[in-house]
Amino acid sequence: MVNALNRIVVVLLWLWLLAIIGYTTIFPDRTIALILDLLSQAQAILRVQQMANGTNFLIGQVAVGILAVLIFGSLLWLELWPHRQRGVRLQTVEGGSVELDVGSIARRLTWHLDQLADVITVFPDVKARGNAVDIELEIETAPDIDVPMKTDEVVEVTRDIVEKDMGLRLGRLDVRMRHAPFEEEWIA
Numbered sequence: 001m002v003n004a005l006n007r008i009v010v011v012l013l014w015l016w017l018l019a020i021i022g023y024t025t026i027f028p029d030r031t032i033a034l035i036l037d038l039l040s041q042a043q044a045i046l047r048v049q050q051m052a053n054g055t056n057f058l059i060g061q062v063a064v065g066i067l068a069v070l071i072f073g074s075l076l077w078l079e080l081w082p083h084r085q086r087g088v089r090l091q092t093v094e095g096g097s098v099e100l101d102v103g104s105i106a107r108r109l110t111w112h113l114d115q116l117a118d119v120i121t122v123f124p125d126v127k128a129r130g131n132a133v134d135i136e137l138e139i140e141t142a143p144d145i146d147v148p149m150k151t152d153e154v155v156e157v158t159r160d161i162v163e164k165d166m167g168l169r170l171g172r173l174d175v176r177m178r179h180a181p182f183e184e185e186w187i188a
Contacts, residue, residue: 102126118142132171143179
């Protein structure tokens with residue numbers, strides 16, 4: 001939710017800045033005249049409001065300041081304070097509960113998948129989602145492997161480790177495979 005809101009705000013901000021910079025680049029004199037005119041109008045409006053009722057003007061200033069702190073402070077807090085669950089909750093046979101760290105899951109996957117033939121490196125990205133885990137695997141393999149067969153093997157081993165060995169529920173599993181470059185020893 002926060003990421004979607006952030007993306008929308010950032011996209012709108014960038015589009016707005018792009019339009020302003022484009023207009024300023026094409027019409028620099030008009031832009032400066034427009035800015036000066038808007039600022040002088042704003043100054044005149046503020047002076048009239050301040051002269052009409054100084055107390056209400058001061059209350060308005062305080063309200064705008066507090067509102068700005070609340071809105072932007074909340075957005076900043078939501079951005080900087082991660083609420084993401086660091087692990088996956090499991091129910092034990094005895095009825096207890098334990099939280100398994102996603103880093104531990106990633107290390108275990110790395111160790112087991114590295115043991116497979118023709119797998120050179122494994123980079124897992126494990127994310128907790130409720131009581132399930134979403135896994136993205138980036139795997140570097142030997143250049144001459146049978147890709148569909150190796151992919152099926154990686155998916156099967158991953159599913160076995162996560163669901164059978166660790167007792168977790170596997171959510172989404174994405175496997176990205178890349179081949180190591182051919183070397184002289186592979187060609188010969």
